[in-house]
Amino acid sequence: MSADKLLKTPHGVFRIVPFDGKHIEAFSTLWNAAFGRPLDPHIRRWKFENNPFGMLMTLCYAENGDLVACFGGIPYSALYHGHLIRILHAVDNMSHPKYRGVLSGRKGLFVQVVEHFLAHQAPSSQICFIYGYPGERHYRLGHLMLGYKPLPGSLHAMSANHHKMKMKYYPLWRIVEEIPDAEDLETLSRCASHSLAFSVLRNAVFFQWRFLQHPCGAYRVWTCRRAWQRQLRGYAVWRAMDGEAILVDLFWDGSEAALKALIGRSCADLVSKGMTSLQAWVPQRAYLPEVFYALGFRQAQEALHIVPAYVQRPLSPVLFPEEAAQSFYGTMADADLY
Numbered sequence: 001m002s003a004d005k006l007l008k009t010p011h012g013v014f015r016i017v018p019f020d021g022k023h024i025e026a027f028s029t030l031w032n033a034a035f036g037r038p039l040d041p042h043i044r045r046w047k048f049e050n051n052p053f054g055m056l057m058t059l060c061y062a063e064n065g066d067l068v069a070c071f072g073g074i075p076y077s078a079l080y081h082g083h084l085i086r087i088l089h090a091v092d093n094m095s096h097p098k099y100r101g102v103l104s105g106r107k108g109l110f111v112q113v114v115e116h117f118l119a120h121q122a123p124s125s126q127i128c129f130i131y132g133y134p135g136e137r138h139y140r141l142g143h144l145m146l147g148y149k150p151l152p153g154s155l156h157a158m159s160a161n162h163h164k165m166k167m168k169y170y171p172l173w174r175i176v177e178e179i180p181d182a183e184d185l186e187t188l189s190r191c192a193s194h195s196l197a198f199s200v201l202r203n204a205v206f207f208q209w210r211f212l213q214h215p216c217g218a219y220r221v222w223t224c225r226r227a228w229q230r231q232l233r234g235y236a237v238w239r240a241m242d243g244e245a246i247l248v249d250l251f252w253d254g255s256e257a258a259l260k261a262l263i264g265r266s267c268a269d270l271v272s273k274g275m276t277s278l279q280a281w282v283p284q285r286a287y288l289p290e291v292f293y294a295l296g297f298r299q300a301q302e303a304l305h306i307v308p309a310y311v312q313r314p315l316s317p318v319l320f321p322e323e324a325a326q327s328f329y330g331t332m333a334d335a336d337l338y
Helices: 021-035 041-049 097-103 109-124 136-145 182-192 204-212 256-272 288-294 321-327
Strands: 005-009 012-018 056-061 067-080 083-090 127-132 148-150 155-161 173-177 198-200 219-226 234-241 244-252 277-283 309-311
Touching: 005 109, 012 109, 021 041, 021 056, 021 067, 021 097, 056 109, 067 097, 067 109, 067 127, 109 127, 109 136, 127 321, 136 148, 136 309, 155 288, 173 256, 182 204, 182 234, 182 244, 204 219, 204 244, 219 244, 219 256, 234 256, 244 256, 256 277, 256 288, 277 288, 309 321
Parallel strands: 083 127, 244 277
Antiparallel strands: 005 012, 012 056, 056 067, 067 083, 067 198, 127 309, 148 309, 155 277, 173 219, 219 234, 234 244
16 A cells, blocks of 8 residues: 655645545545536445445545545456456546646646556556546546557447348357356456457456446346357347447457357347447457448447557566557456446
């Protein structure tokens, strides 16, 4: 755990501290000030109180008790070329509008909060890699002052209209809407690590928290198996509401045939159940984009204005961020946007 730090400025003394449960009310107040809306109490409970991974953050307080900035995120377990490591998906990084004059610039408070996190809290928590989906403004700041770099082959927005979907038949595959069990997920995680060399560990703990306990409750899961085999070869998680389906997670063992069947059949089922618009953020890796193009998806405007990025600075001798980023596979499930 990182020690507290005092920052003396012309605007007063500020205190940098690590996050724990006693800071949640101050965090919620900062959220309201930064985003102009209250933090949903159901999301707050899910993300902070019921999160099996916890939240790893560095906070900055003014002398009057205002929380003015924070940096951190969700510390996931991940598989990197078969080795279990800890990585951080950066979320909820923000600053108080009232303190922007103190927070900006290379010596501003926000940059110092991030520097403190990278120098102390990340190493003490064995974080090897930091990535996230910041907004464009946050990315520009991070790129200039903190070493943010775009994730290679990262998510690109795609969409399809139900009238233009190309439906196909997959007789060799059994694609059904169901919740995979813990044993299936563990086996799939091990198998997928051979083709997806670096990704968040999508085991039963992750799956249960991210989808089954999420307060939105609108996720639908399709699994993929060979017609004559029991082994789970992949799954796709869609969020379906009001005639629109959004692909939140896609995880499979590397088989192109399995992926085509999984996406093709789940899309067909969604259209048959009344979905008129399908949206996906697709990693630009190997054959993935072509599979979506073949089904009728096309490039779409980036409605969320996010820039998938990673912190270039080395944090651990276990991996070099630039090299690791080349093989990283992430989806919208890593974040809390959907």
